[in-house]
Structures are given as C-alpha cells and as structure tokens.
Amino acid sequence: MKIPIQLSFKLFNETTSVKTTVEDLHIGQTMEMYQKVMVPLFGVESYENTILQLANQIREKRKKEPFIIKVYKWVNNIFKE
Secondary structure, eight states: OOEEEEEEEEETTEEEEEEEEESSOOHHHHHHHHHHHHHHHHOHHHHHHHHHHHHHHHHHHHHHSOHHHHHHHHHHHHHHO
C-alpha cells in the first residue's frame, strides 16, 4: 500500500510543499523532503553546515556517557520493574 506524505513549510505568506508516496516511511525519506524545502531557501552550503553541526552535537552528547554505563542503566531498569 502506498502511503501519501506531504511536507509543508510556510514562510510569511508563501507556502512550499513537497509531496511523495512511499511503501514504508523511513526517516531518510522525510529528511530528503526537508532537504528539497530547505536548500532553495537557504542554499546547499548552509543546509550542509547545519546538518554537520547537528551531527557534531549528537556526537558530543554520546561521548559524555560511555556505552557500558548506558547498558548497565538499561539492565538495571529492567530488573527494577
């Protein structure tokens, strides 16, 4: 079954929409739709720089707590329930 998806972005009185249909919705497909809206507004370089800044922020958050501690907390929470 095809799933219709529409992404709309309103800036002042102008609305930009991107429509597509997909079999299964994946985050990559929605990110491609956002790219089709954001690149004409801000340019490729600004869009790419923003994505890289967000990726760096995510990487820094992951570095703060070692993976083994995350696993320990997860296992500990399971046994508390």
